[in-house]
Amino acid sequence: MTTSLQQNSNSDTSTKPLLKPGFLSLSRHEWADLSISLGIPAYRGSQIADWIFKKFATSVDAMTNLNRDLKQHLSDHLDWKIPECVSELQSDDGSTKLLLKTAAGQFIESVILRYENRVTLCVSSQVGCKMACSFCQTGKLGFFRNLSTHEILAQFVFAQRILNAEGRRLSHVVFMGMGEPLDNYANVVKSVKILTSPDGYGLSNRHVTISTSGVVPKIAELANDVKCALAISLHASRNDLRDELMPINRKWPLEQLKDSLIQYQQTTGQKITLEYILIKDKTSGIREAKELVKFIHGLQAKVNLIPFNSHPGLPYDRPSADEIRAFQEYLAERSIASPVRYSKGLDVSAACGQLAAKTIHSVDAAPERKRVIGIEPSLT
Ligand code: SF4
Numbered sequence: 001m002t003t004s005l006q007q008n009s010n011s012d013t014s015t016k017p018l019l020k021p022g023f024l025s026l027s028r029h030e031w032a033d034l035s036i037s038l039g040i041p042a043y044r045g046s047q048i049a050d051w052i053f054k055k056f057a058t059s060v061d062a063m064t065n066l067n068r069d070l071k072q073h074l075s076d077h078l079d080w081k082i083p084e085c086v087s088e089l090q091s092d093d094g095s096t097k098l099l100l101k102t103a104a105g106q107f108i109e110s111v112i113l114r115y116e117n118r119v120t121l122c123v124s125s126q127v128g129c130k131m132a133c134s135f136c137q138t139g140k141l142g143f144f145r146n147l148s149t150h151e152i153l154a155q156f157v158f159a160q161r162i163l164n165a166e167g168r169r170l171s172h173v174v175f176m177g178m179g180e181p182l183d184n185y186a187n188v189v190k191s192v193k194i195l196t197s198p199d200g201y202g203l204s205n206r207h208v209t210i211s212t213s214g215v216v217p218k219i220a221e222l223a224n225d226v227k228c229a230l231a232i233s234l235h236a237s238r239n240d241l242r243d244e245l246m247p248i249n250r251k252w253p254l255e256q257l258k259d260s261l262i263q264y265q266q267t268t269g270q271k272i273t274l275e276y277i278l279i280k281d282k283t284s285g286i287r288e289a290k291e292l293v294k295f296i297h298g299l300q301a302k303v304n305l306i307p308f309n310s311h312p313g314l315p316y317d318r319p320s321a322d323e324i325r326a327f328q329e330y331l332a333e334r335s336i337a338s339p340v341r342y343s344k345g346l347d348v349s350a351a352c353g354q355l356a357a358k359t360i361h362s363v364d365a366a367p368e369r370k371r372v373i374g375i376e377p378s379l380t
Pocket residue numbers: 129130131132133136137138139140177178179180213233352
């Protein structure tokens with residue numbers, strides 16, 4: 001099925017200059033400020049914010065209590081384009097994968113994950129990714145650009161409009177789609193603030209999760225800048241193995257990552273989730289389980305075990321059910337909670353980056369992969 005909303009951008013500082021802020025990038029407070037700066041009573045700003053945050057409006061035309069002059073003002077001063085949905089794939093397990101096309105013609109993915117008592121949206125924070133994790137399709141795409149706050153929140157609005165028809169509300173957001181969220185720090189943090197503000201979309205702080213591959217300096221900043229849950233894509237607890245699977249480890253090895261997590265917990269008092277992918281003959285042996293226990297020592301953390309999903313182009317396999325069970329039991333015997341999480345939406349290519357990879361390779365020229373280690377200004 002093909003649907004369409006609109007598109008665009010705002011405070012993205014890493015790519016093209018933007019002429020107008022995207023309408024989804026403004027907080028309620030900023031709507032009031034904008035109204036005043038346009039010579040319009042502040043209550044009008046509050047009316048507009050209600051349309052956006054409570055009714056998920058995506059055009060000035062939908063705001064029926066605004067007069068024509070005000071609508072024209074808003075059209076003139078803000079960008080009202082949002083990404084177009086080019087593909088909406090329903091999985092047998094109830095998840096929906098959305099392939100969205102930005103105004104610049106680049107593709108990003110979001111996934112709606114429906115559970116009995118909650119609905120979670122997995123959002124993308126970048127077009128592609130610099131981190132080049134060896135088990136990840138998005139990592140193979142290379143990096144195109146950061147998404148703006150507007151483009152990140154457009155994924156939320158788009159998904160909620162689909163759920164409106166089902167009488168359901170998004171309750172959780174996870175930054176686990178395409179990209180490394182902490183490599184697009186300002187736009188991701190602003191998105192989280194708008195998502196969790198009672199004056200914005202009003203999600204619980206505990207229900208919004210930023211997942212990082214380990215951008216160590218930004219973990220310390222995050223502890224002070226925003227309240228949300230933190231997940232670490234750990235995936236290996238030995239430096240030699242993590243260096244191989246996740247090149248970011250060569251810049252910030254496990255010792256530095258662990259120090260940053262201890263510091264984060266001292267500041268926030270929050271438990272951390274460690275995501276750990278089980279890859280046959282790589283990360284799933286008892287030796288690796290022992291290393292994981294050592295890494296967790298001193299942290300307040302739970303572990304999500306994620307059996308790898310084999311797919312063409314990636315040289316890894318999923319371990320057997322017995323190996324997965326043995327790994328989990330090793331942790332359980334040491335009082336470490338470690339539920340096994342199977343990816344949803346496998347029948348519709350819901351593994352991160354699969355759909356966009358197919359589309360990008362068929363439509364766009366492959367981007368030049370940027371270097372992860374040493375010279376990326378946004379990583380230093
Ligand atoms: S796993 Fe995450 S950080 Fe690593 S390449 Fe994929 S999207 Fe980037």
